[in-house]
Amino acid sequence: MCTAGCVYSDIIPDNDPRKFLRKLVLGMREEALKDPFIWNCNVCERCTVECPMGINFGLITRGMRGQFGIPTPGFIDKVVNEHIHSGNQMDVPADEYMETIEWIEEELQEELGDPNYKVNVGKVGAEFIFGLNAREIKYYSHELQEILKVFYYAKADYTLGLHRWDCTNLGLFSGKNDDFIEIQRPFLEEAVRLGVKKIVVTECGHAYKSTRLMAEKFWDGPQLPIISVLEVYDEWIKNGTLKVDPTKNPEPCTVHDPCNLVRKSGVLEANRNVMKAICSDFAKCILTASITTAVVPAAAVWPCRSLRQSAWLKLKEKLNRLMVQGPR
Numbered sequence: 476m477c478t479a480g481c482v483y484s485d486i487i488p489d490n491d492p493r494k495f496l497r498k499l500v501l502g503m504r505e506e507a508l509k510d511p512f513i514w515n516c517n518v519c520e521r522c523t524v525e526c527p528m529g530i531n532f533g534l535i536t537r538g539m540r541g542q543f544g545i546p547t548p549g550f551i552d553k554v555v556n557e558h559i560h561s562g563n564q565m566d567v568p569a570d571e572y573m574e575t576i577e578w579i580e581e582e583l584q585e586e587l588g589d590p591n592y593k594v595n596v597g598k599v600g601a602e603f604i605f606g607l608n609a610r611e612i613k614y615y616s617h618e619l620q621e622i623l624k625v626f627y628y629a630k631a632d633y634t635l636g637l638h639r640w641d642c643t644n645l646g647l648f649s650g651k652n653d654d655f656i657e658i659q660r661p662f663l664e665e666a667v668r669l670g671v672k673k674i675v676v677t678e679c680g681h682a683y684k685s686t687r688l689m690a691e692k693f694w695d696g697p698q699l700p701i702i703s704v705l706e707v708y709d710e711w712i713k714n715g716t717l718k719v720d721p722t723k724n725p726e727p728c729t730v731h732d733p734c735n736l737v738r739k740s741g742v743l744e745a746n747r748n749v750m751k752a753i754c755s756d757f758a759k760c761i762l763t764a765s766i767t768t769a770v771v772p773a774a775a776v777w778p779c780r781s782l783r784q785s786a787w788l789k790l791k792e793k794l795n796r797l798m799v800q801g802p803r
């Protein structure tokens with residue numbers, strides 16, 4: 476069942492967690508270190524759900540990648556190095572970050588009809604710091620704009636980071652802990668410097684997982700609660716802070732569980748609760764949290780060019796199935 480459940484076992488020959496594990500057990504060090512499985516595995520831990528021995532393949536694969544000096548494929552290391560150097564995965568300079576925030580601020584002043592609207596950046600003593608995915612600054616600033624609009628209506632006491640704001644971390648996938656820590660630690664230091672009570676991470680699963688992993692395994696500073704923004708939305712909808720109207724979204728819809736957020740971090744109900752509240756025809760996906768597979772294991776596979784085609788093949792197959800069967 477572990478191999479049958481593996482997202483890549485049927486599209487990449489010999490991508491078999493059992494065979495790889497056997498190489499490790501038999502001490503076949505060189506064969507194991509050269510095995511393309513190490514990079515074909517997307518660290519999703521789907522196979523772990525089925526394993527009667529509870530073997531966590533995400534940990535095994537990550538450890539093999541990062542602890543034995545093997546070369547990293549694609550441009551993962553380039554992105555990691557840029558992140559360490561610039562403070563964010565997409566190498567956005569500080570002035571571009573502030574210009575983007577100012578641009579969003581102007582847009583929201585008009586959209587909200589509030590000429591005094593300000594985006595909080597580097598605010599000391601806020602209830603929470605909101606950690607981003609760098610793409611929300613570099614490419615998809617409209618997504619951040621929508622999130623800030625929700626914060627406005629909820630009257631949230633938040634701040635964005637001033638010196639560090641990106642919570643993503645490709646060190647999660649390269650397995651090199653020194654890089655991982657160097658990338659992630661400054662964001663927690665920023666949270667402590669600003670004196671916030673909580674850390675809220677944007678919808679990105681790997682950003683959430685990275686922030687939690689850093690705090691739980693490598694951080695010796697003050698521990699702050701780390702929450703997904705989906706959990707915050709869920710709470711605001713439940714306690715009436717946010718009023719939502721599901722009739723605005725009448726189309727049939729479902730939700731796909733991202734593995735880093737749901738299976739690996741346990742944020743299970745928040746996304747369903749929010750979708751149920753805001754969509755009048757919401758259907759729970761038959762692929763539940765324990766068996767879901769990443770549609771496109773984006774951050775893991777994207778930098779490895781050779782795997783992109785495989786990822787899209789799987790995505791196409793899954794989308795076709797959903798279109799024919801529906802999510803129920």
Ligand code: SF4
Nearest residue numbers: 481516517519520522
């Ligand atoms: S962690 Fe995911 S991709 Fe890797 S072997 Fe297990 S199921 Fe396959």
